[in-house]
Amino acid sequence: MYLTHPRCLAALDNWLAVRHQRGWGLSGVDEYRGFRPGSKLVTTFKGEAYELAFKHRMLDSGPEVYRCCDTLQQTFSRLYRQAGIKGGSSHSGRRSLAAKVLAATGDVEVVQTLLGHASLDDSKQYLTVDQASVKRAFEDAL
Template sequence: MEYLAADSLQNYIMSLYRAAGLGSGYSSHSGRRTFASRLVAQGHSLETVQVLIGHSHIDHVAPCLDVSQRELREAVAAVNLSD
C-alpha cells in the first residue's frame, strides 16, 4: 500500500464523502468518532476502542464518543430501582 501524507488522506476521505452525496460536516475525525461510538454501543471495551482508533491514552477516547439521546433514554430505562 502506498503511503499517504495526512493532508492527502484527509482530501481522499473528503472526496469519498462528496461522492456519497454527503456535504460539509463530515471528516476523517467524524468517521473515527462514529466508528468508536458504534464499537462501544456494541459492547466493546474502551481499551479495545483505544487500540483500534490509535490513541495512546484511554482518557483520549471519551471525547471521540457520541452518545445519542435514544441511548441515554435506554440506559436510564434499564436501571432497576427495585434492587
C-alpha cells in the same frame, strides 16, 4: 477507515483508475489491483506521498503534538463530497466504528484499544452517545 457507501467506493474506483492511467505506484503484479502494497492511496497531483506536518493541540490533559496531514484530510473530505456524503471526513469511519462498538459493548476501553489509542483522552473525540442510549441506561439504573 471503513468506506462502505456505494458512491464513496465508486469514487475510490475512479481514483484508482486515474492512478493506473498515470502509472502511479504500480507494481506490475495483479495483487493489490496492480499497485505496490506500500504505495499511498491518496497522493499529490504529481503522484507523490504527502508530507506529514506537526499538529499542535491543547487538550484537557495538556498540550499535545502529533503528526498528521491537513491536505490528506481535505482530500478525504473532498472524496466524501464528490460521493454525495454530507458531513464525511477522514475520521467519519472511525467515529462510526467507535459509536457502534461502544453501543454494542458499553466498554470505552474496548473502543480505545480498537482505535489504537494509548490514552482514553485520545478516544473521547470519537465517542458520542445517542439520547436513546442515555435514557435506557438511566432507566436500567433505576
